[in-house]
Amino acid sequence: MATKEKRNVIVGQSGGPTAAINSSLAGVYRTAKDRGYKKVYGMIHGVQGLMEGRYIDLADHIKTGLDAELLKRTPSAYLGSCRYKLPEIFESKETYEKIFQILTDLEIDCFIYIGGNDSMDTIKKLSDYAIISGSAVRFVGCPKTIDNDLALTDHTPGYGSAAKYIGTSVKEIIRDGWSLETEHGQVVIVEIMGRNAGWLTGSAALSRGEDCDGPDAIYLPELPFDVKKFVEKVKKLLKEKANVVIAISEGIHDKDGKYISEYDNGVEYIDAFGHKQLTGTARYLCTVLSTEIGCKTRAIELSTLQRAASHCASRVDILEAYEVGGAAMKAADEGDSGKMVVIERLSDDPYQAGTEVKDVHKIANDERLVPREWINKEGTYVTDEFITYVRPLIQGDVGPIMVDGIPRHLFVPGFQELL
Secondary structure, three states, X not given: OOOOOOOEEEEEEXXXXXXXXXXXXXXXXXXXXXXXXXXXXXXXXXXXXXXXXXXXXXHHOOOXXXXXXXXXXXXXXXXXXXXXOOOOOOOOHHHHHHHHHHHHHXXXXXXXXXXXXXXXXXXXXXXXXXXXXXXXXXXXXXXXOOOOOXXXXXXXXXXXXXXXXXXXXXXXXXXXXXXXXXXXXXXXXXXXXXXOOOHHHHHHHHHOEOOEOOOOEEEOOOOOOOHHHHHHHHHHHHHHOOEEEEEEEXXXXXXXXXXXXXXXXXXXXXXXOXXXXXXXXXXXXXXXXXXXXXXXXXXXXXXXXXXXXXXXXEHHHHHHHHHXXXXXXXXXXXXOOOEEEEEEEEEEOOEEEEEEEEEHHHXXXXXXXXOHHHEOXXXXXXXXXXXXXXXXXXXXXXXXXXXXXXXXXXXXXXXXXXX
């Protein structure tokens, strides 16, 4: 029997960007071309842009080996991202008919979506509709999120580089504090991303070593946060040292589930997936400490720097992101659909990992949290087991390609015209 001729692939990026997301895109593109696909289209701003007819032929933009290397080292989502929630199939059949008509017109065989939890919800729904409608298009998810909260995978591409940046930045903040002398002591609160999962905040402990004691406390969202106990903890620390550095997750909340960030200004923005925008937690706690203790305080929000700092990317992370992108394309090419590529850790020392594919229905809309046993009894720090888990993921460096002293990135010519 004759082998069916391969046609085209389409790939998109969704959710919060990372320093490694474009390495996965490079992996998808290279593997698709190596496996004989004619065209690899890129959705501009994910499935939302696809519905509006916005896409490009990646061959027009990744023309040389240097372009591919630049792409791997380029932060943010090269194709543009989105936070678009597909409706349930029974709620809007027209939405799915529109998407699948576009895929038919473009002669798409494989649909690869690079993203986190919400992106896997998109893969789940599209693969389900493909079965209902009898479409032969194959849908595979490629994991990406600095939050590291996807189920069934040991970790997610993007997390290692963000953890490396956080560990480095917290160490530099601690060093800065050592040089200062204050009359009533100083407390620096570093606010780190992480709505419900504390993987990023816990990585602040990576700053601890022979030349640094690390942060004085770390608060993760997995456990309820008590403001009064926090104040007492800080009072005790200030009796022991003049400069205190504390890492907190933006998503810490009280025993009733109310975010600490809501204590001050409430919530200004909620996205399509119902996620509240969390900001100002560190500022609020600094105000509390200044009022009740009278010490000098400083609030530092690492904010988007955590996911955009490609100059501090982990080599392990960039390489794994590329491999995972290739694995997603391979899985789709070999007939998988409704699946997501996962990373399986084989050993810590030496670090070894491989990839497999898992049912996306068991991943989408789930959340993988830091195990309770990886947080100390008091709830103010992570354990050595946490450090053992994360340290292999930050190893090695991927130096940016510098031009006139500044990193050079790959960009889409005329990108704004596609918006």
